[in-house]
Amino acid sequence: MIDTFQNTLAYAKKLDEQDELRKFRSEFHIPKQKNGEEHIYLCGNSLGLQPKRTQKYIQQELNDWANLGVEGHTDAQHPWMPYHEFLSESMAKIVGAKPKEVVVMNTLTTNLHLMMVSFYQPTSKRYKIVIEADAFPSDKYAVESQLKFHNIDPKDGLILWKPRQEDKLCHVEDLEQIIHEQGDEIALLMIGNTNYYSGQFYNMHKITQLGHKHGMLVGFDLAHGVGNIQPNLHEVGADFAVWCTYKYLNSGPGSLGGCFVHERHANNKNLKRFVGWWGHNKATRFNMRHEFDPISGAEGWQLSNPPILSMAAIRASLAVFDEAGFKNIRTKSKKITSYLEFLVDEINHEKINIITPRNPNERGCQLSMQVKDADKNLFDVLTEKGVVADWREPDVIRIAPAPLYNSYQDVFNFVELLKSLL
Structure with missing residues (x-):
């Protein structure tokens, strides 16, 4: 798979066009920078993005609580007793x-x-x-x-x-x-x-x-x-x-x-x-x-x-998973993470070393990049430039392209920015 990847924006866009899960990106709120542009959000391993349907699911329970009171345990649209x-x-x-x-x-x-x-x-x-x-x-x-x-x-x-x-x-x-x-x-x-x-x-x-x-x-x-x-x-x-x-x-x-x-x-x-x-x-x-x-x-x-409002948010997200199909999610996960790995390898810079296993079956969508000399400045500048990832002490930047809402272009843009900073 890796041998067929190409290091171009046009190729990243082509992968997105061929992505059977691409429509699910629009199901999520993508955080925006102060200039109005979307962040390159690669931090689903810390906090996943909010599905747009979550508000509707929670609002339904708030409405039933307001209109039914305790009777919502049995009479809510989704009764709370067996929720x-x-x-x-x-x-x-x-x-x-x-x-x-x-x-x-x-x-x-x-x-x-x-x-x-x-x-x-x-x-x-x-x-x-x-x-x-x-x-x-x-x-x-x-x-x-x-x-x-x-x-x-x-x-x-x-x-x-x-x-x-x-x-x-x-x-x-x-x-x-x-x-x-x-x-x-x-x-x-x-x-x-x-x-x-x-x-x-x-x-x-x-x-x-x-x-x-x-x-x-x-x-x-x-x-x-x-x-x-x-x-x-x-x-x-x-x-x-x-x-x-x-x-x-x-x-x-x-x-x-x-x-x-x-x-x-x-x-x-x-x-x-x-x-x-x-x-x-x-x-x-x-x-x-x-x-x-x-x-x-x-x-x-x-x-x-059960705490119904929290469970409503989980039910909203699980509905997206049901529609996407977990087998499809895992297939894209392997491919988009391998693409990230390919692009980082293309940089070939001594400051960065991927410590996550190279075998796609021995990892999820996260790649952990060890930074030489534990230089957190690199991570701080990436953050200033609009990347949302996370730093784990003593020396690792964790990057996680979540297959439901991250695109191949997200990955390409991130690595281009990383390369420019290195």
């Missing part, structure tokens, strides 16, 4: 699961804690947790606090799967070595499936098989994977997964997260869990006198009734 159920089928397609295995609830780190209550089961001998060394800080904080909650010193209980110095990437062979040396003491593998810093997409199937083979439970944080790659959670066989929805799923700042629990755990009432009334049997939930009876599947981990 989270309206999201399950679309979300299941995106993460490769059965609808019963997913639920939208809470926020990412809250869900991670809830899952570790159930799936981190330390004993005197098997008590350690493995995460990747450069996991997103919130994951590390959450895992450390779970260890402390069980009176385990993180210095003893936390194992870091470290990237190799030569390529900055994590290798499954190194994880296998960790398990060979300490496997009898490891209770949980808790890996972020797409690394926020390097953009590396880990082999989830191999990691899950490895963990289960040695008696461990396995979970994944899909914060940078959901809506970006296809994790195929049911087929992979992970015990659980968690994610946010405000990055590639475009649900708005701080919006709700999602949770996956594999169906083999659906009816296991012996699993410890922190519970709330919304996870209770729907048939008797409002009786108020019954002992807790968890709903079968991921819904049984719910705590509280």
